[in-house]
Amino acid sequence: MDFIKHQIEKIKPNFEKGGKWEKHYYSFEALETFLFAPATTNGIKGAQIRDAIDLKRLMMTVIISMVPCLLFGMWNVGHQHFLAIGQASATFGQKFWVGIVQVMPVVVVSYGVGLGIEFIFATFRRHPVNEGFLVTGMLIPLVMPPDIPLWQVAIATAFAVIIGKEAFGGTGMNVLNVALTARAFLYFAYPTDISGSVWTYLGDAKAAAGYSGATPLSLAADAATTGTNVVSSLNSFGAGWNEGVFSFSNMFMGIMPGCIGETSTLMCLIGAFILIATGAGSWKVIVSVFGGAYAMGLLLNLIGGNAFMEMPAHYHLVIGGLAFGAVFMATDPVTASQTETGKWIYGILIGMFTVLIRVFNPAYPEGIMLAILLMNVFAPLIDYFVVNANKKRRLQRATV
């Protein structure tokens, strides 16, 4: 350790003011502080002691909470691959290996491109490299289809980091969730690659007899037009090659085709548990997104009208990306509502809009992405009203 420290100290002057690589100070600082927590002490005035937490640790906590989703996702990619090509007997190891080979390149590209851009911006805009992308870089792969072309991942990440974040001034200043910006970019720029039958990685192999790439959301939307019962059409799906794939318990476990990391409600709940226990994510947002979606589902059940509207409300919580979005996307502290009261409103509206978009707008089967982006835009407005209420209480006190 001392050797590394010594080497760092030796090259440090080159990066400081007047040094020959002065321009790259913030890149150097990012690497240095990554290796060693800095030796800086608190000022003469003000708090002389500080909490042991910093942004790096907070971000690591969030990343750790995503690990269950990532690992499960890798296995599931392989599992779905072998089911789809009719080789259900493949071993756990084989499945996991296929998953690793499919998923790791996406993770590497996402981090590589994103961090590369972060460092370039840090150099030119002269601000520290922010830890925010550590989380974003992991979120992006988890919301990608398993065989997404890597160049699309690169473009989407670049777009999200540059337009979604750096254009606003970097981490902490962005309006939209960066990972969802990447997802939305792909959704609208390359719709054929991120919708339809892309949710299972087939590779060069031939699909099994009876294979279909439909998703629970598309089945439900179809059911609405044909008038068949959603639950029974979900339960009967996959006969012959993957029977019971869309049963409620299976969907809760997440053993079904979908984005790399967002299929499993269970894994998302484990992540939610870590986030809530560590205080890294707001439990208010998580609970209220689920609550809002469930309430909206119940309301639609009451109104009735078509088969999708009559789908039991709890199904909404396990299909699509609702759980993943609620736990990992909606809780992003920068883009969510920042007041405590606001968080409830923000979460409930995300849940409700998700279900509304799903049921009434079949053109966009995945409602959670659009619902969160929409509420990202409205979060400052919610906060505005909450803050105004605070100001009003103060004013009223003065006049009484």
Place this chain on the structure above:
Amino acid sequence: MGKLIRLKKGFTINLAGKAAPKVVETEQPETFVIKPTDFFGTYMPKPVVKEGDTVKAGTVLFHDKKHENVMYTSPVSGEIVEIKRGEKRKLLEIKILADKKVEHEPFKKYSVSEIANLSIADLKDQLLKSGVWPMLVQRPFGVVADPAVTPKAIHISAFDTHPLAPDYSILYKGQDQFFQVGVDVLKKLTSGAVHVNTHTTSEISTVFSQVKGAEVNKFSGPHPVGCVGVQIHHIDPINKGQIVWTITPAGVIQIGKLFLNGIYDASKLIAVTGSEVKNPQYYKTYTGASVKKLLENNLKQDHVRVISGNPLTGISIGKEGHLGFFDQQLSVLPEGDYAEFIGWITPGERKLSFHRAIGLFSFLSPNKERVVDTNTHGEPRSFVQTGIFEQVTPMDVLPTYLLKSILAEDIDEMEALGIYEVIEEDLALCEFVDVSKHKVQEILREGIELVQHS
């Protein structure tokens, strides 16, 4: 009579090195210093003594252009040895080499019944010329009280919840009579009540519980419940245009002594605390004492930070520095200028944190006393995490929005968000828990100064 207020939000920082309940008489320090920078709201302090002059306790050292009738006087008798000035000849400190025995400037003595009939003008005059007046702090802004104003209330916090804080039942033991007279005097200065705010769990000294003529309120909860700003917010909040005064029990007792004994008595007990002190305990000395003798042969190691006041709001003064005017606590902590290999992720229950993020386990053992050094534990960043400041601010104030309005220099917004209700100590915990390491107290003072001069 008084109110009972229970607060939940906050965080009591439990540090090692609390003062043992033992008062030690020791050889008095040689030098004492009065620093005009300890008084907010002064802007052109002008010394009236020269180097070489001899003074008594209560002799005027300087006064300020803002309120020219407020005198700042010497805590001890002796010789002026140094008048230190900084940039643009700004007065930084006046140093007094103390006599062995303190001689007092005589002020008029009163009996209890005489005080009751004293005119407010005479009363103020006595307070102003003796040097006791600056103990009165005005809210909003936390500045020296304006003698021309009648505050709507006067608040006294009778307990301290800061880290390593001294126990008031030791500090003010046996001062009942002086405290009572002090309260009697203060009652005449306000149009409203004098509030004495005590804590429910700690044993309340009779000094506070037996006081007559004041509202004795009870509070419970973690730090910052002991901060008088938080207490005011819950008892009788400050609105725009209103003024309240605050004073420490030490100040009240000084007032009592001034009127009963006719002297400016700047003697006080101070708690010498911190994990690096061999014998954390109480010492008897005077305002502005040099800390050199208190720390001689009393430190466990040499690489330490000496703080006048507590570790949250105090000022680093060095091993040969002098206590601040208001401080009754000296904290000595290990200096934190070391780099820790991947310190941003290494776990440790040793690391004290309000948070429970990965690797931080201190929440599991909140009653364990911890050694905390002065390392920043991270680098400054933009605001990212939300909702944390609110968890340590037991007031209907939104600290993040208030701080952002200050950074934006938006005065109307600062007013609307409650800048009149807070000073540094009330939000100091936000600075401690902040993930993004903002200098919350410094930002807040900038905001206060903007509002004050607008």
